[in-house]
Amino acid sequence: MIACKTIGLVLLSALAPAAAQAGASNGSSALALSAIVGELSPQTSPYDKKLLAAYFSGRADAPHAKNLRIAVKADAIDCRAGNVDITSRACELTFGSKKVELRGRKANELYATLIENGVVAEGAAGSSHASITALDCSVDADEVAEKAGGGARCAYNP
Template structure:
């Protein structure tokens, strides 16, 4: 009887651990700006918003865009092979469309996901990082204050 209870407890703890990885996560400041900065070029945003995000990410906080900018993606799945070390790609899904990037652009997204705390997963010679329900808000007025604020993101890692 005691062994059965321990088994149930162990399984419950394992499930709780798995659920913790899928719990919503947040990041702010420079990491949030970086996450928005590497994802925004591939999303269907107005040109002025893409230009503003690119300027912020390139270190220019004096941008003449006043409204908040929202960067969203349904899912971002990055893969890097530890067998074919030249193979790396990311698939960005938004509104039913998927855009795939490879090479250095994929590497930048992969590395930024890791910086944001997305846990890696692996299978058969491939390392994965996946996030879903990405939503980043950039506030140009706050970013321009240069006090560390103005960029916030939320996402679900590993989905």
């Protein structure tokens, strides 16, 4: 009887759909993703965009308010790079009801940064595709200023 229950549980677990594993990154990769997405986000203030740009340009000593934490969020990011039409690069970012489209070099920068942050690219008819949902990044300005490798964290769903 126990053997039948065990076999039944094994079969049931094999047939159950696998839950999507959440992704996460930190450090320089997360800072790059925060800066690129934050620049485009309507929820990121102009002050925070300027500070993220300074950090992404290598200026960890940029002046900031004490205890400042910058949140960067996006509902979805979907990037494609052509492997047949090798000139094709495009990304679409969704922030609530607002959509932002990128093409060319900016799209390639975001696509490569997603890969750097652990997003797995998948092949599709004529293109490679990398996408995430529920991006949630946090940049701690005081920690970034310490230049000790920390201060930026991102989480997302594949």
